[in-house]
Amino acid sequence: MHEAAIVESALELILAKAEEHHLTKIRRITAKVGELSGALPEAMQFVFLNASQGTIAEGSDFIIEQVEATASCGSCDITFPIRFYHPVCPSCGGLDNQVLTGYELYIDTMEGD
Amino acid sequence: MSSIKVVTNILKVNDELTRENKKLMNQKGLYVINLMSSPGSGKTSILEKVIARLKNEVKIAVIEGDLYTTKDAERIEAHGVQVVQINTEGGCHLDGQMIRNALSHLNLEETNLLIIENVGNLICPASFELGEDLIITVLSTTEGNDKPQKYPRMFEKSGIVILNKVDLVPYTNFNKDEFHKDIQEINPKANIIETSCVTGQGIDELCSWLKEKISISNPV
Numbered sequence: 001m002h003e004a005a006i007v008e009s010a011l012e013l014i015l016a017k018a019e020e021h022h023l024t025k026i027r028r029i030t031a032k033v034g035e036l037s038g039a040l041p042e043a044m045q046f047v048f049l050n051a052s053q054g055t056i057a058e059g060s061d062f063i064i065e066q067v068e069a070t071a072s073c074g075s076c077d078i079t080f081p082i083r084f085y086h087p088v089c090p091s092c093g094g095l096d097n098q099v100l101t102g103y104e105l106y107i108d109t110m111e112g113d
Numbered sequence: 114m115s116s117i118k119v120v121t122n123i124l125k126v127n128d129e130l131t132r133e134n135k136k137l138m139n140q141k142g143l144y145v146i147n148l149m150s151s152p153g154s155g156k157t158s159i160l161e162k163v164i165a166r167l168k169n170e171v172k173i174a175v176i177e178g179d180l181y182t183t184k185d186a187e188r189i190e191a192h193g194v195q196v197v198q199i200n201t202e203g204g205c206h207l208d209g210q211m212i213r214n215a216l217s218h219l220n221l222e223e224t225n226l227l228i229i230e231n232v233g234n235l236i237c238p239a240s241f242e243l244g245e246d247l248i249i250t251v252l253s254t255t256e257g258n259d260k261p262q263k264y265p266r267m268f269e270k271s272g273i274v275i276l277n278k279v280d281l282v283p284y285t286n287f288n289k290d291e292f293h294k295d296i297q298e299i300n301p302k303a304n305i306i307e308t309s310c311v312t313g314q315g316i317d318e319l320c321s322w323l324k325e326k327i328s329i330s331n332p333v
Contacts, residue, residue, distance in 0.1 A: 002237030085265035
């Protein structure tokens with residue numbers, strides 16, 4: 001259940017940012033979570049519900065946008081989705097490809113008053 | 114209502130602590146290994162073999178991560194090397210703060226090789242960098258060869274994948290060909306070393322590999 005540690009870090013970040021911008025209530029938070037990040041959105045939602053209680057983020061919409069995992073093949077000059085962690089080029093079958101997206105784990109935006 | 118663009122890495126706090134830890138590790142010339150696996154794969158047994166083989170040539174310190182007990186730390190301590198126990202009290206992984214605390218209890222002037230034995234868990238530890246130079250993931254043959262496909266992240270990040278308990282292969286349905294093929298797909302750069310703590314197979318190979326790495330990071 002490492003999502004607990006991840007969400008606690010996220011909340012720390014959110015509350016510090018809110019203070020910086022003099023917010024007294026947070027209404028909406030969006031996070032980008034890549035398919036390869038190792039964090040489960042459902043578990044993150046569950047932890048957030050509990051961890052945010054008693055803070056100015058309590059009751060806010062915690063929206064997790066999943067980011068598809070993709071890679072590019074230098075030889076074939078194509079971008080393709082990755083199945084699990086296997087960055088196999090569907091055209092040439094090569095393995096040595098550049099992973100472009102999928103490891104995201106960040107707070108993107110927040111809204112509040 | 115204000116809308117704020119944040120775009121900040123969620124693991125920022127861990128990353129910052131880890132960066133500080135890494136700076137200290139570099140200053141002291143440490144080569145740092147993060148040793149991970151599921152429970153019971155043989156991490157501590159492999160560590161005991163490596164320590165016994167290398168302790169007269171390399172100054173070794175160990176950080177032992179465990180949920181509650183000091184059993185593993187006691188086993189390591191019996192080999193006469195420095196060891197610090199971290200009890201996570203239910204936590205499924207080690208993080209930067211825990212490593213920072215542990216480092217303050219070690220004599221780093223007297224250390225070339227720091228081995229961090231992470232909590233036995235194939236999932237969570239892979240998400241938290243600890244400032245290591247090398248990740249070693251151990252899989253044992255009794256766990257089944259499907260584990261790299263099922264828990265790819267840890268294997269994907271590893272410099273070495275150890276296949277332990279190879280002496281038990283005849284008694285299991287472990288398919289070594291599939292295992293090698295899966296690792297090749299998930300992480301083509303990983304070095305695979307087959308070991309057995311019962312027969313001693315692979316321990317020399319592992320120790321030679323480590324010695325070479327340590328000498329590169331600590332040139333005489």
